[in-house]
Amino acid sequence: MVGVAVVGAGHWGRNLVRNFAALTDVELKYVCDLNEKVRQTIREIYPRTNVTEDFQKVLNDPSAGAVLIATDTPYHFDLAKQALEAGRHTYVEKPLAMSSRDAQELVDLARSRGVKLMVGHLLEYHPAMNYMKKMIDRGQAGEPLYLYFQRVNLGIVRKNENAWWSLAPHDVSVACYLFGDQPVSVSASGHAYLQKGVEDVVFANLKFADGKMAHIHVSWLDPHKIRRVTLVGSQKMVVFDDMAAAEKIRVYDKGAEVRSVASYAEAITLRTGDILIPKIPADEPLKTECRHFIDCIINDTTPRSDGADGLRVVKVLAAGSESLARGGEPVSL
Ligand SMILES: NC(=O)c1ccc[n+]([C@@H]2O[C@H](COP(=O)([O-])OP(=O)(O)OC[C@H]3O[C@@H](n4cnc5c(N)ncnc54)[C@H](O)[C@@H]3O)[C@@H](O)[C@H]2O)c1
Structure with missing residues (x-):
């Protein structure tokens, strides 16, 4: 059995609580939250779990x-x-930290203590x-x-992180995951309309060494x-629409060829x-992610979204922030 503690059981953390409470080989030992209303709700649903603010x-x-940390992002690092x-x-939860230096420190610490560090890059x-990913790796899209x-919507408007840090970690992690690479430069433009210094909308471009590109549009x-990912390959084009109840993936047999005539x-x-609309299993991604974390602990294997992955995403986010501050100038990684 793996004893688990969830720290931060707000809007998202309660989903972690629900999933870990239902997993085999897991005992939900603690839920820790600073908010008494949150603690009271958890006590009612999970009477055998220790609920604390400490x-x-x-x-x-x-x-x-x-230990699972799903508090507001500024507290992740500490x-x-x-x-x-504590070993x-x-x-x-994503993002791992709010600076590359902090993220690196966490990666180093996990390595020196010989413990797992995993980041909630859910879409992976x-x-x-x-x-x-399989289509790309097998060359089926060319x-x-x-x-x-x-990744746009009206809300949730956050105060202590902008739309780039709140929403883009998913897209950055998926871009790196699908391409199996990390970008060499990032440029980002955006604007803060609602709160001074907190961008509500960001358009970013990630360039990879071999000419591949990823464009990210996030807004609250x-x-x-809209929650959509579009892949353009030389042979096929693939669209993932997470808002579709079913038929989340469509594979378009479309392309263009340049021939010498x-x-x-x-x-x-x-x-x-x-x-083609393939049948995709309806597994809950968060359940798969939570199971994976426990399996990595039990089998002593490296999580797919490990600390190094978390650090890579934070480096891209930090470069994007720098570019935002410099009016969209590309920032090298
Ligand atoms: N993976 C995803 O798809 C996904 C989706 C939404 C949010 N998130 C992430 O989850 C995290 C939480 O987001 P949220 O929307 O649930 O925020 P939230 O504000 O609803 O919840 C945060 C909770 O953490 C508690 N908290 C804050 N500091 C604490 C501390 N020091 N000790 C104990 N509890 C503390 C608060 O009381 C609150 O209940 C963020 O990092 C966010 O990026 C991930």
Whole structure:
């Protein structure tokens, strides 16, 4: 059995609580939250779990071998550092930290203590994303050329992080995951309309060494609720629409070919073929992610979204912030 403590059981953390409470080989030992209303709700649903506002109480109990941090992002680093120093396997919600230096420190700490560090890059566990990844790895889309992400909605408006840090970690992690690479430069433009210094909308471009690109549009000030990833490959184009109840993936047999028609001329032919809607398992990505963390602890394996992955994403986010501050100038990584 792995004893688990969830720290921060607000809007998102309660989903972690629900999932870990339902997993086999897991005992939900503690839920820790500063908010009494949150604690009261958890007590009512999970009467056998220790509910506390005192994080030290969690750290003092060695039977809580795994600590999950789902507090507001600015507290991730400090809480994760304490958990790692106490020798706990640690899961941190995205983003891992708010600076590359802090994220690096957590990675180093996990390595030196010999414990797991995993980051909640949820989309890496989404069956539809895994389908897209397999297509790319098997060359079924041809050469992957570029990706674009749309993650827009009205709300949730946050105060202590902008839309880039709040929403883009998912897209950055998926871009790196699908391409199996990290960008060499980032440029980002955005604007703070509602609160001074807190960008509500950001348009970013990630460039990869071999010419691949990823464009990310995030906003919490938008009339549409869109969660979409589009991959353009040299042979096929693939769209993942997370708002679709079913049919989340569509594979378009579309493309363009440049052929030499004479020694001096080229012709571009466009190809429009069938559209395939594959059957994607309806597994809850968060359940898969939580199970994966426990399996990595039990089997002593490296999480897919490990600390290094978390650090890579934070480096891209930090470069994006720098570019935002410099009016969209590309920032090298
Ligand atoms: N993976 C995803 O898809 C996803 C989705 C939403 C949010 N998140 C992440 O989850 C985290 C929480 O977001 P949220 O929307 O649930 O925020 P929230 O404000 O609803 O909840 C945060 C909770 O943490 C508690 N808290 C804050 N500091 C604490 C501390 N020091 N000790 C104990 N409890 C503390 C608060 O009382 C609150 O209940 C953020 O990092 C966010 O990026 C991830």
